[in-house]
Amino acid sequence: MTGDEKLSIYRMMSSKKLENTQSQRGRGRPMGFDPTEALEAAMCLFWHHGYDGTSVDLLCRGTKMPRAGLYQRYSGKEGLFLAALDHYAETRIAPLIVALGPRGTLEEDLVRFFDAVVRLATQDAAARGCLISCVLSDAASSNPRFRVELETRFAALELRLADRIRAASPRDSVEQPDVHAMLLASIARGIMVRARAGTKAEALAQVGHAAATMTRIRRDATT
Numbered sequence: 001m002t003g004d005e006k007l008s009i010y011r012m013m014s015s016k017k018l019e020n021t022q023s024q025r026g027r028g029r030p031m032g033f034d035p036t037e038a039l040e041a042a043m044c045l046f047w048h049h050g051y052d053g054t055s056v057d058l059l060c061r062g063t064k065m066p067r068a069g070l071y072q073r074y075s076g077k078e079g080l081f082l083a084a085l086d087h088y089a090e091t092r093i094a095p096l097i098v099a100l101g102p103r104g105t106l107e108e109d110l111v112r113f114f115d116a117v118v119r120l121a122t123q124d125a126a127a128r129g130c131l132i133s134c135v136l137s138d139a140a141s142s143n144p145r146f147r148v149e150l151e152t153r154f155a156a157l158e159l160r161l162a163d164r165i166r167a168a169s170p171r172d173s174v175e176q177p178d179v180h181a182m183l184l185a186s187i188a189r190g191i192m193v194r195a196r197a198g199t200k201a202e203a204l205a206q207v208g209h210a211a212a213t214m215t216r217i218r219r220d221a222t223t
Contacts, residue, residue: 035073038063039087042080047088047127051081051139051146081139082149088131089153092120097160106168107212110184114208117188121195121204129196133189158185165215174215187211 041062045054056077074080099116101109132153140146161181165174174180191204
């Protein structure tokens, strides 16, 4: 066999191996697939349509994942929703936590927090409200796994609010920080639900500012 013949056979074998590799990649992860972009797309779909209203076919089109790839990576729609919740917490809830500081007084930081809540709830007309307070809470009514997830997410925000209240200066201190944190978190969730129903940002901002002043009002009432 001549050198040219050997080279021709080698090229044919290499080409076949590349085709097989690309075929295997296509079954698991499409060319150009970006997991972060896929989670962002899935998050927006769930946020807009709700959990029950978001079909697997819609998720496959929106995330550019084949059905087999979705089940291989996330074990199905439920697993993808939970991953989308993690993505939501990292990209949407984290800025709310940052707004709590501490940077100023407790009241000033709470004003910043509620302003951020209102922005998140109203800035996208196609996805108003909150993926946790609106979509997850609705889905949790019939899914025990989602109920546990909802309680975990709620408790995490309340813990952060309680920590911020405890970090306040003596003149800004509030009795029963855990109770007050749950109250503030409940108001934030109420703002999210009202935003989902179409309440305007201006009205919601007024509610948020009123909530932020509650610490001062309660403190003044006890002095």
